[in-house]
Amino acid sequence: MLQLLWLVVAIPFVSAALLALFGSSLPRRVVAILGAGSIGLSTFFTLLISAAFLISPPADNAYVLHLWTWMSSGEFHPEIALYLDPVSLLMLLVVTFVGFLIHLYSVEYMRNDEGYARFFAYMNLFVASMITLVLANNLLLLYLGWEGVGLCSFLLIGFWYREPQNVRAAGKAFIVTRFGDTAFALGLFLLFTRLGTLDIQEVMHRAAVQWSPGSGIAVEAAALLLGGAVGKSAQLPLQTWLPDAMAGPTPTSALIHAATMVTAGVYLIARTHVLFTLAPSIQFLVALIGAATMLLAAFSALAQRDMKRVLAYSTISQIGYMFLALGLGAWSAAMFHFMTHAFFKALLFLAAGVVIHAVHEQDLYRMGGLRKELRLAFWSFVIGGSALAGLPLITAGFFSKDLILWQSWAGPNGSAWFWIAGMTGALLTSLYTFRMILLAFYGPQQAHVKAVSGVAVRISLIVLCFLSVVGGYVDTPPDFGGVPALSNFLNSVLPPLEELHVGPINETITALSASTVFALGLGLAYLLFGPQRSRLPAHNFLERLWLAGWGFDWLYDKLFVRPFQWLTRKSARDMVDVPINGLAQVTILGYRALRLTQTGRVRWYATGLAMGTVVILAIALFVH
Amino acid sequence: MFLLGLVGLLTRRNLIFTLMSIEIMLNASGLAFIAAGARWAQPDGQVMFLFILAMAAAEVSIGLAFVLLFHKRQLALDVDAASEMRG
Numbered sequence: 001m002l003q004l005l006w007l008v009v010a011i012p013f014v015s016a017a018l019l020a021l022f023g024s025s026l027p028r029r030v031v032a033i034l035g036a037g038s039i040g041l042s043t044f045f046t047l048l049i050s051a052a053f054l055i056s057p058p059a060d061n062a063y064v065l066h067l068w069t070w071m072s073s074g075e076f077h078p079e080i081a082l083y084l085d086p087v088s089l090l091m092l093l094v095v096t097f098v099g100f101l102i103h104l105y106s107v108e109y110m111r112n113d114e115g116y117a118r119f120f121a122y123m124n125l126f127v128a129s130m131i132t133l134v135l136a137n138n139l140l141l142l143y144l145g146w147e148g149v150g151l152c153s154f155l156l157i158g159f160w161y162r163e164p165q166n167v168r169a170a171g172k173a174f175i176v177t178r179f180g181d182t183a184f185a186l187g188l189f190l191l192f193t194r195l196g197t198l199d200i201q202e203v204m205h206r207a208a209v210q211w212s213p214g215s216g217i218a219v220e221a222a223a224l225l226l227g228g229a230v231g232k233s234a235q236l237p238l239q240t241w242l243p244d245a246m247a248g249p250t251p252t253s254a255l256i257h258a259a260t261m262v263t264a265g266v267y268l269i270a271r272t273h274v275l276f277t278l279a280p281s282i283q284f285l286v287a288l289i290g291a292a293t294m295l296l297a298a299f300s301a302l303a304q305r306d307m308k309r310v311l312a313y314s315t316i317s318q319i320g321y322m323f324l325a326l327g328l329g330a331w332s333a334a335m336f337h338f339m340t341h342a343f344f345k346a347l348l349f350l351a352a353g354v355v356i357h358a359v360h361e362q363d364l365y366r367m368g369g370l371r372k373e374l375r376l377a378f379w380s381f382v383i384g385g386s387a388l389a390g391l392p393l394i395t396a397g398f399f400s401k402d403l404i405l406w407q408s409w410a411g412p413n414g415s416a417w418f419w420i421a422g423m424t425g426a427l428l429t430s431l432y433t434f435r436m437i438l439l440a441f442y443g444p445q446q447a448h449v450k451a452v453s454g455v456a457v458r459i460s461l462i463v464l465c466f467l468s469v470v471g472g473y474v475d476t477p478p479d480f481g482g483v484p485a486l487s488n489f490l491n492s493v494l495p496p497l498e499e500l501h502v503g504p505i506n507e508t509i510t511a512l513s514a515s516t517v518f519a520l521g522l523g524l525a526y527l528l529f530g531p532q533r534s535r536l537p538a539h540n541f542l543e544r545l546w547l548a549g550w551g552f553d554w555l556y557d558k559l560f561v562r563p564f565q566w567l568t569r570k571s572a573r574d575m576v577d578v579p580i581n582g583l584a585q586v587t588i589l590g591y592r593a594l595r596l597t598q599t600g601r602v603r604w605y606a607t608g609l610a611m612g613t614v615v616i617l618a619i620a621l622f623v624h
Numbered sequence: 625m626f627l628l629g630l631v632g633l634l635t636r637r638n639l640i641f642t643l644m645s646i647e648i649m650l651n652a653s654g655l656a657f658i659a660a661g662a663r664w665a666q667p668d669g670q671v672m673f674l675f676i677l678a679m680a681a682a683e684v685s686i687g688l689a690f691v692l693l694f695h696k697r698q699l700a701l702d703v704d705a706a707s708e709m710r711g
Contacts, residue, residue: 602642606633 001052004045005065005082008096009135011042012128016121023117035120036103039127043096050089061085061492062201064137075196081137083200087493090335090486091134091267094342098259098464099127105350105460106251108453109357119159119249126152130260134267138198139188142268146184146232149261150177156252157245169244176241180231184268187224194221204274213278222279225272226286233265233319236293240552242316243300246308250353253308258315258345263338266322270331273494277329284413287327291421294320296550298428302435303546306362307352310436313549314388315345317425321404324422328414330407331494332487336475337404339486340396343471344387347464351380354457355440359447364436369445376453378441380461385437387468389430389522392515396472401426403477403487406510419510423517430521435529442530477507626652639694643687650680 015038023031053063062085070078084092103123110119129148136142158170192198194217195206211218229235234242245257256262269276269286276283294317301313318341325334354377355370356362371378387395390402405426408418453461475486487496545551597608629652632645654673661669 603634603637610630610634 002049002058002063002084003065005049005063005084005135006067008042008045008049008092009082009128009131011038011045012124012131014038016124016128019117019121019124023121026117028111028116031117031120032107035117035124036100036107038124039096039100039103042127042131043100046092046096049084050093053084053089070140076192078138078140078198080141082135083137084135085493086490087267087270087335088134090339090490092131094339095127095130095134095260098342098346099130099255101460101463102251102255102259102346102350103127104456105254105353106249108456109251109353110249113249115159119156122152122155122159123252123255126156126256126261130264133264137200139191139200139203140198142200142271143184143188146228146264146268147181149256149264150174150181150232153177153245153256153261156256157248159248159252163247166247169241169247173241173245176238177231180228180238180265182227183224183231184228187221187228190217190221190224200271204272207278208274211278214280215278218275218278219282222275222282223285225268225275226282226289229265229268230289231265232268233262233323234316235265235289235320235323236296237552239293239297239316240549240556243304243309243312243549246306246312250308250349250356253312254346254349254353257312258349259342262315262319263322263342266319266326266334266338269323269326270335270494273326273331276326280413283327283329285327287324287413287418290320290323290325290327291418291425292320293317294324294425295421295428298425298432300546300549301432302428303543305364305547307355307364307367307436307440308349308362310364310432311345311348311352314348314429314432315341317429318345318388321401321422321425324408324418325404328408328411328418329495330404330411332475332490332496333400333403333407335490335494336486337400340387340400340468340471343464344384344395344397344468347380347384347461347468348388350457350461350464351377351384354380354453354461357453358449358451360450361447364439366446367440368443368447369441370447370449371441373449374441376458376461380465381437381441383465383468385433387472389433390426390514390518392511392518394469396468396470398514398518399472399476402507402511402514403475405514406477406507409510423513426514427517427521430518431525431528434522434525438525438529477511625655628652639691643684643691646687647680647684650676650683 015034019026019031019034026034062083065082065084067080067082070080103120106119106123110116113119126149129145129152131145133142133145133149136145154170154174157173158167160166161170188198191203191207195203195210197203197206207218207221231238242257242262246253248257276286297313297317297320301310301317304310304313318337322334322337322341325331325337355367355374358374358377359367359370361367383395387397390398392398401422405419405422408414408422409416475484477484548554626649629645629647629649632648633642636642636645654676657669657672657676659669661667661672
């Protein structure tokens with residue numbers, strides 16, 4: 001059964017190629033079947049494979065499918081090989097399953113769009129690249145998938161390319177992530193020159209043997225990989241592209257910029273976790289970046305007016321949680337949160353798509369009172385939002401966030417500061433989530449519903465609602481009598497956390513504080529943004545700062561964009577141009593002079609002939 | 625006589641006169657050939673004149689056809705009016 005793994009990758013690639021080549025001439029129904037069906041088939045095979053994997057795990061809990069050697073040059077012979085272990089299996093399940101639901105949703109959501117086939121071609125290519133990234137056996141193949149998803153992200157953000165600001169947002173996303181990708185590529189060069197291989201397992205094995213913990217080379221390699229992860233996962237300081245990426249169609253935002261692609265950085269760090277354990281300073285930096293991003297993005301989410309931008313900042317903030325967990329060595333907690341986050345964030349985005357489609361409005365302050373007319377979207381928001389904010393015991397988000405929070409204290413890198421930061425983040429999450437729900441669905445109604453959702457949209461929403469609730473039960477803390485099944489499953493690959501700090505904060509206290517903080521956020525949101533309050537956005541300095549995402553765009557514009565533009569303007573007129581332009585000027589002058597002689601008059605030419613004859617005769621007579 | 629023709633060509637703007645000037649120049653060169661043939665007692669001068677005569681007949685017929693066409697198009701016989709080829 002596991003030999004069928006290649007089909008999971010191949011089907012979306014083939015479908016993307018078909019749609020790209022013949023999509024414009026196919027009827028819409030065929031495009032929909034091909035686009036969503038290919039991912040459905042892929043999901044089906046993934047489910048079969050995971051069943052096979054769980055029933056009879058292969059030796060060492062890992063299965064490698066060698067397809068062929070990509071290229072062979074000296075010692076460098078990367079393979080096209082797929083690697084399946086618990087981590088990639090979890091990732092693969094989420095990518096295909098959530099991907100399929102979003103495709104199903106798009107079949108209906110994008111129905112009236114003129115670029116229907118183009119959309120599905122991009123989406124299928126995206127899923128194919130993401131699966132390549134997840135299943136890659138070596139870092140070069142992973143990098144191929146990495147760049148593939150980057151490309152699809154660019155194409156889909158700029159999907160409605162007739163609006164200049166969409167194209168700008170696409171360009172921004174591409175250029176900002178390029179900084180990270182360059183660092184990642186340099187990291188690959190470094191790993192290959194020092195270790196002589198790019199096979200992920202081999203790299204980790206050799207690094208653990210050859211490099212001493214904390215050595216300079218390990219720090220360099222880990223830092224470069226972290227650069228790549230930070231760019232792709234929109235963490236500080238490269239987070240500015242994600243809010244603008246919301247210019248794309250909503251299913252794109254759900255699939256790429258919330259559920260899957262942006263977590264590629266988390267996956268990369270978890271995949272190469274040995275390198276990070278060898279570089280404790282970088283690992284600590286990961287935790288710091290995660291905590292800082294989580295708080296900054298959560299504050300920004302509080303002030304946003306655009307519904308999708310709230311969700312975008314919330315995504316950045318939640319990935320901050322995952323980075324925090326990674327930095328603390330809580331690898332499986334990060335993967336767990338990735339999974340639950342994929343469920344509820346996809347749900348929130350898809351529900352937001354329904355709302356936006358229904359009222360043609362993205363501004364929260366121009367919505368309100370929609371809970372009666374958009375019942376399903378409202379409940380999706382309530383369930384997804386509760387999961388995001390961590391409604392105790394019921395929702396998936398609670399368990400995963402609780403695990404991270406507790407391990408932020410208990411882990412080897414843990415400290416009370418990280419614990420407090422995590423709690424503050426949880427408070428803010430709860431606050432901005434319920435602010436969004438209260439503003440959109442309660443209070444006086446300002447916009448009216450113009451379109452209702454159909455069956456495909458409903459199915460996707462309901463399935464995701466279900467997953468957002470039960471997704472957490474795969475890993476419940478032992479203190480509550482649960483079984484951490486997922487952590488145990490992942491622990492064969494990702495080492496479990498050593499509980500070093502057993503002190504005043506234990507799991508129960510964490511869970512209780514998290515619940516308190518959730519309730520506090522809900523209460524504060526009700527007080528500040530409840531139906532009885534005036535519904536005007538405040539205009540003080542802090543809110544303006546948060547609305548602009550802490551002014552990072554402004555800062556980068558002044559620091560990088562302007563100087564670069566100045567440099568390009570200067571270099572457009574440098575010394576090299578002078579002789580070349582000079583030659584052109586001389587030619588133009590000569591042309592002007594010669595043009596004067598071409599008057600078009602016959603008598604003028606005849607005069608010229610006569611004069612010429614006289615001159616030549618004169619020369620012939622007098623020169624001798 | 626050649627100079628007379630040349631001056632006529634350069635100064636007159638009427639096409640007919642231009643053609644006539646060209647004829648005069650051709651005759652001048654023909655006369656020069658015959659004179660030269662007589663001076664050095666060679667038959668080549670006479671032969672060349674016969675050639676020039678034939679060429680002049682052809683030139684006049686083409687020239688007159690051109691004049692007629694030009695007259696139809698421009699309703700004028702001004703050489704300077706035909707300056708559409710100005711660079």
